[in-house]
Amino acid sequence: MMMDATALSELSALLGSRLITAGGDLRSHGQNESWFPETPPDAVAYPETTEEVSRLVAICARHGCPVVAWGAGTSLEGHALAFDGGVVVDFARMNRVLEVRPGDMQVVVQPGITREALNAELRATGLMFPVDPGANASIGGMAGTRASGTTTVRYGTVRDNILALEVVLADGRVIRTGSGARKSAAGYDLTGLFVGSEGTLGLITELTLRLHGQPEAISAAVCAFPDFAAAVDTVIATIQSGIPMARIEFVDETVARIFNAQAGTAFPELPHLMVEFHGSDASAAEDARRFGEVAESFGALGFDWASTTEDRNRLWRMRHGAYRTCIASRPGCMGMVTDICVPISRLAEAVAETRADIAELELVGPILGHVGDGNFHAILLLERDNPEELARAKTLTRRLAERAVRLGGTVTGEHGVGVGKKGLMPLEHGEAWEVMARIKRALDPDGILNPGKVVEVSQ
Known part of the structure; x- marks a missing residue:
């Protein structure tokens, strides 16, 4: 209109x-x-x-x-x-750092600042904001979608790192939620309500964030596995051993093959794990050594270790560049990226079934993910203006959602709902979805804030 x-x-x-x-x-x-x-x-x-x-x-x-x-x-x-x-x-234009509180390990920012710009400003303080969804996202957008990403296994999601918000409600009123205190028992958790609400309940205009110390040393590695099950078993065993990983990522053999063809690399065309450890020189080295022993016991091969920034960036190129590289591998295509999350013990099962679905539906869908969290993505490479292929892709996303719920997981681990996953919400939430709609009607009775997203509201 x-x-x-x-x-x-x-x-x-x-x-x-x-x-x-x-x-x-x-x-x-x-x-x-x-x-x-x-x-x-x-x-x-x-x-x-x-x-x-x-x-x-x-x-x-x-x-x-x-x-x-x-x-x-x-x-x-x-x-x-x-x-x-x-x-x-x-x-x-609302992209400033408003206050750094090094003694409290906190920072107050406006929503438009990106995570990379924020960390550049924090560099001299010895502190960092660790949540890394991959893209150089704005902090407000990360809060709105309850972002997570590659470092969640150690530092948590953005929800775990937000202490307080300033929010403009649907009638123009400004409220503050939370405080600089590390904990509170004072009333409803309104901060948690607005984080992940995707702008449907209010517009976030200020955020107080929890910071972490910059690690003294970082050690990273890439290794291949004979099959995906061995890679997942390695992740489970590593977590159960108490080895503190900062990142642990997975790419399948299709991603490795595409990356080799597009970027001229020579990764074995097998499933890969990519790991990173943060700590002191001694602890990072020890954690890496212990991980290597676990991985080798599950058949890992081709270990490539790095401790300098340049070498780490080289090792991580395949994971960080996976989406763009996969899109480029099918010229003119568009992407539909799935993101279910399941208990880690069911991850291998979920991926195996998804791979079978991709083959049955004759789709191109490389798989990668944040295996330390049980979260994975299938990057569906779809021909533009091909409604039949798009319909098959939507069939796959429906099967994925049903699978996630059946295995005790969620239909979206980090991308959020928007309109794309709104129709899948009843699968996961049942009657609780209507409770969400009631909250929406209470805070935005005229439905002006990001209408049509997350919930179904009848005015």
Whole structure:
């Protein structure tokens, strides 16, 4: 639907040239990295303060205008697309570090700062924000989707590293949740409610984050395995042995083959584990040694160890570049990336069944994942404008969701719901999904905040 002209006029008076209503900015904010059609909004707003966000939302509330938060734009389930029109609120200008509290190992930031920019600012303090979803995501977007990633096995998800929020509600009110205290028993956990709500309950305008010490030493390794089951057994045995991994990632033989063809590398065309250990020089070396013994007992081969930054980056190239490399391997294709998460004891079973489904449905779907968490992705490489292939891919995602729930897991380990996985929510949550809808109606009765995402709400 088209925005009300009065609403546009009031927003223009508030933001001036920072309200865009025509041109390429609209198109760029209607694009996505997955299979959803281009969906430009009616306007893009660039606020600079919480007060501006509050006034913007209040204007939109008066006129029934949809409001969609935008971070780095890397969402894979259509989270930030304005399917109902309205205003996309881009937080790129709210990208500052507001306060560093080294004694408390905390930092207060605006939502538009990216994780790489934040860690660059923290470098001299000896502290870091460790959550790494792969992409250089904005911190606000990471909070909105409850991001995790490669370091979750040691440092937890973004939820575990957020202490407090400032949030603009659907009527323009500003509230604060949480505090700088490490724990609290004071009322409902509103911070936890807004983290992962994907902008459907409020717009996050400030975050207080938990920081961690930068490790003195980092040791990394890549090794191949004769089959996936051996790799998973290695992960389980490593965790049960109490070896503190910072990262442990998996890529299958298809990823290795594609990477060799696209990047000119010579990885064995077998399943691989990629691991990293953080600590002192002595502890990182000892952890790496112990892991090597466990891995070799399950048939690992071709160990490649590294301790310098340059060598680690070389070893991790295959994992960090997997998505782009896989997309490039089928020119002109688009990606549909799955992300179920199951108890680690069921991971090998889940992957084996998924591989069988991919073969049966005649899809191209390399598999990789954060095996330390039981989380894996199938990168489905789909021909554009091929509705039959897209339909088969959707069949696969439905089977994956059913499998995840059957094995005691979740339909999305880290990408979130958006619109892409909204239809799968009843599988996992049953009647609890309606409870989520009631919370949405209570906080956003007119349904203006990122409408159509996460829950089904009948107005």
